[in-house]
Amino acid sequence: MTVKIYVPRDAAxxxxxxxxxxxxxxxxxxxxxxxxxxxxxxxxxMFWLEPLVEIEVTGKRIGYGPVKAMDVPALFDxxxxxxxxxxxxxxxxxxxxxxxxxxRLTFARCGITDPLSLGDYEAHGGLAGLRxxxxxxxxxxxxxxxxxxxxxxxxxxxxxxIKWKTVLDASGERKYIVCNADEGDSGTFADRxxxxxxxxxxxxxxxxxxxxxxxxxxxxxxxxxxxxxxxVMSEAIGIARxxxxxxxxxxxxxxxxxxxxxxxxxAYVCGEETALLNSLEGKRGIVRAKPPLPAHKGxxxxxxxxxxxxSLASVPVIMERGAAFYRDFGMGRSRGTIPLQIAGNxxxxxxxxxxxxxxxxxxxxxxxxxxxxxRPVKAVQVGGPLGAYFPRALFDTPFDYESFAAKDGxxxxxxxxxxxxxxxxxxxxxxxxxxxxxxxCGKCTPCRIGSTRGVETVDKIARGIEPEKNRVLxxxxxxxxxxxxxxxxxxxxxxxxxxxxxxxxxxxVPAPVVEAAE
Amino acid sequence: xxxxxxxxxxxxxTRSIVADLRxxxxxxxxxxxxxxxxxxxxxxxxxxxxxxxxxxxxAEVHGVMTFYHDYRDHPAGRHVLKLCRAEACQSMGGDAxxxxxxxxxxxxxxxxxxxxxxxxxxxxxxxxxxxxxSAMLDGEVYGRLDDQLATELVAEARx
Numbered sequence: 001m002t003v004k005i006y007v008p009r010d011a012a013x014x015x016x017x018x019x020x021x022x023x024x025x026x027x028x029x030x031x032x033x034x035x036x037x038x039x040x041x042x043x044x045x046m047f048w049l050e051p052l053v054e055i056e057v058t059g060k061r062i063g064y065g066p067v068k069a070m071d072v073p074a075l076f077d078x079x080x081x082x083x084x085x086x087x088x089x090x091x092x093x094x095x096x097x098x099x100x101x102x103x104r105l106t107f108a109r110c111g112i113t114d115p116l117s118l119g120d121y122e123a124h125g126g127l128a129g130l131r132x133x134x135x136x137x138x139x140x141x142x143x144x145x146x147x148x149x150x151x152x153x154x155x156x157x158x159x160x161x162i163k164w165k166t167v168l169d170a171s172g173e174r175k176y177i178v179c180n181a182d183e184g185d186s187g188t189f190a191d192r193x194x195x196x197x198x199x200x201x202x203x204x205x206x207x208x209x210x211x212x213x214x215x216x217x218x219x220x221x222x223x224x225x226x227x228x229x230x231x232v233m234s235e236a237i238g239i240a241r242x243x244x245x246x247x248x249x250x251x252x253x254x255x256x257x258x259x260x261x262x263x264x265x266x267a268y269v270c271g272e273e274t275a276l277l278n279s280l281e282g283k284r285g286i287v288r289a290k291p292p293l294p295a296h297k298g299x300x301x302x303x304x305x306x307x308x309x310x311s312l313a314s315v316p317v318i319m320e321r322g323a324a325f326y327r328d329f330g331m332g333r334s335r336g337t338i339p340l341q342i343a344g345n346x347x348x349x350x351x352x353x354x355x356x357x358x359x360x361x362x363x364x365x366x367x368x369x370x371x372x373x374x375r376p377v378k379a380v381q382v383g384g385p386l387g388a389y390f391p392r393a394l395f396d397t398p399f400d401y402e403s404f405a406a407k408d409g410x411x412x413x414x415x416x417x418x419x420x421x422x423x424x425x426x427x428x429x430x431x432x433x434x435x436x437x438x439x440x441c442g443k444c445t446p447c448r449i450g451s452t453r454g455v456e457t458v459d460k461i462a463r464g465i466e467p468e469k470n471r472v473l474x475x476x477x478x479x480x481x482x483x484x485x486x487x488x489x490x491x492x493x494x495x496x497x498x499x500x501x502x503x504x505x506x507x508x509v510p511a512p513v514v515e516a517a518e
Numbered sequence: 519x520x521x522x523x524x525x526x527x528x529x530x531x532t533r534s535i536v537a538d539l540r541x542x543x544x545x546x547x548x549x550x551x552x553x554x555x556x557x558x559x560x561x562x563x564x565x566x567x568x569x570x571x572x573x574x575x576x577a578e579v580h581g582v583m584t585f586y587h588d589y590r591d592h593p594a595g596r597h598v599l600k601l602c603r604a605e606a607c608q609s610m611g612g613d614a615x616x617x618x619x620x621x622x623x624x625x626x627x628x629x630x631x632x633x634x635x636x637x638x639x640x641x642x643x644x645x646x647x648x649x650x651x652s653a654m655l656d657g658e659v660y661g662r663l664d665d666q667l668a669t670e671l672v673a674e675a676r677x
Contacts, residue, residue: 011644011645011646011659012645012646012648012649012659012661014658014659015646015649015652015659015660015661015662016649016661016662047648047649048648050649183643183645184642184643185643186604186605186606186607186642186643186647187605187606187647188643188645188647189645189646189647189648191645192645217543224551224588225600225641225643225644225645225654226645227657228659260542262547262548263547263548263551264547264586264588265547265550265551265586265587265588265589266586266587266588266641267585267586267587268642279547280543280544280547281544282544282545282546282547282582283546283578283582284581284582284585285585285586286585300543300544341647341648342648343606343647343648343650344605344606344609344610344647344650345609345610345650346648349647349648349649350648351648372610381605385604385605385642415606415647417605417606417609417647418609419609420609423609428605428608431605431608435642439642
């Protein structure tokens with residue numbers, strides 16, 4: 001029987017040499033005349049083990065990693081194809097603690113299947129949600145999603161079902177589903193992993209959203225920085241169209257839905273939903289004032305659902321297993337699971353999907369294993385460049401929307417970036433302001449000018465120019481940006497700045513001027 | 519490095535790109551992407567053509583082209599090296615790495631080496647945050663860069 005060898009094609013695995021490993025394996029197969037095939041799967045999300053090569057042996061997947069191309073001949077010599085022992089052998093992959101303790105609902109197939117095999121997708125539960133949706137009325141689908149408690153995973157946490165209901169109830173000859181795949185936050189890669197590792201789940205989620213709201217056209221708006229995701233997504237859409245999942249009659253329902261991939265052009269602000277819509281229309285990515293809500297007047301002034309990748313990709317499992325199944329995970333008003341992205345200076349970096357409610361310290365110290373450099377953890381930025389820096393003192397904060405808000409933070413898209421004790425928090429605060437200044441769309445004054453003044457003020461503090469007065473000024477400036485900005489770019493930049501100043505005041509004291517010796 | 523493209527040629531090739539893509543909903547970004555793909559940058563002479571074909575003002579097209587970081591108004595070097603400068607990469611020594619690469623190339627960000635081989639760009643997140651610091655050379659991704667890998671990458675880019 002042909003042995004299946006899995007070598008990920010996820011961008012992070014490729015960044016760590018997966019392509020060379022796949023080539024080396026292909027060479028060995030030919031040279032040794034073996035009966036084996038290579039499957040290019042997505043990533044399991046354990047990046048310290050990438051490239052992670054897996055062999056299917058009697059229904060089990062045995063892992064080897066991290067594999068370098070030069071390890072390959074020795075792995076074959078050691079009998080890798082029958083799960084043979086070798087220092088890189090990790091045993092059964094599903095048994096690795098990092099995977100075993102997760103609850104994978106949205107990422108259930110990621111890293112397991114061939115991302116472009118529809119047969120693989122269906123064999124692992126794919127399309128069951130869409131098949132059920134086809135048999136339901138739009139009102140019933142919306143109710144199922146509402147009852148699941150799913151909140152927008154892009155960061156704002158708005159209930160997905162309510163958004164869908166608004167679009168369903170809105171009148172319009174044409175309606176759109178827009179997938180916000182403009183994942184620009186540092187520390188986040190869940191959208192990229194889904195698009196590269198399980199694109200059909202996103203297609204299925206968008207098709208369900210179309211059936212639920214009467215939308216016939218969907219756009220996936222993603223980033224030019226993600227060429228691999230764009231390629232896989234585009235290919236998967238073509239396959240889905242061929243199979244009748246997309247097109248004039250979704251799964252023979254007589255209802256039309258199709259999807260197009262659009263590539264951004266390097267503007268962070270286009271992750272903000274109204275800027276994204278302008279960009280899709282071919283305009284400058286400038287935010288729109290709300291109201292009107294996109295649900296009423298969105299893309300080309302038509303009623304539009306705009307959801308993040310993970311929100312949409314979470315819908316198929318809700319439709320398949322029912323609202324109650326999903327809602328039973330989580331805590332408080334944060335229901336279901338959240339794909340944590342553990343990143344930065346961390347030992348076990350990767351994607352960890354789990355129910356809401358783990359403490360931040362548990363995530364960083366236990367799951368993430370502390371810093372990669374081995375030095376003490378100083379700060380953890382949660383929620384991307386607009387998220388707060390948390391000190392160790394706040395490590396007992398449970399991971400959910402409300403608990404983080406209560407500590408002047410946000411979970412955003414659940415990216416977690418760890419810094420060791422060499423981090424200079426004044427420098428990080430300055431970077432936040434500088435990033436906002438560069439990426440501001442320019443529409444509102446607090447964001448456009450406040451961020452530039454912010455950089456200047458932080459610089460004055462660093463140079464010891466009236467530090468006390470300038471710290472007060474910086475706080476005042478942040479307050480203006482927080483409450484006066486039109487969108488989250490200017491409105492949330494105060495989170496990293498103020499948290500850095502509040503929790504790490506020692507870094508905001510100018511270094512004493514060194515007296516010249518002698 | 520100088521690229522000579524006749525003006526009439528730019529207009530004709532731009533017109534053909536617009537013809538291919540104008541049926542898209544909101545076609546301007548896809549058109550600009552395609553023009554940049556065709557010429558390696560978005561030539562000034564292409565803008566009035568696009569404006570005329572899409573019935574937009576020239577100012578509108580100029581405004582869109584200059585809003586986005588991706589579009590260049592002049593050709594890049596033969597290779598484009600993008601270095602991630604965002605927080606996750608900062609936490610793994612990305613700043614020091616950037617200084618080293620700048621020194622190796624003898625240029626700053628947004629500049630091209632004198633021999634025209636490499637253009638260095640800053641990028642804010644490649645989604646490789648769990649294997650930081652990271653870079654992209656002509657669309658190929660590289661993670662967990664250290665001094666040695668960075669030196670190899672620069673050598674490869676300069677070839």
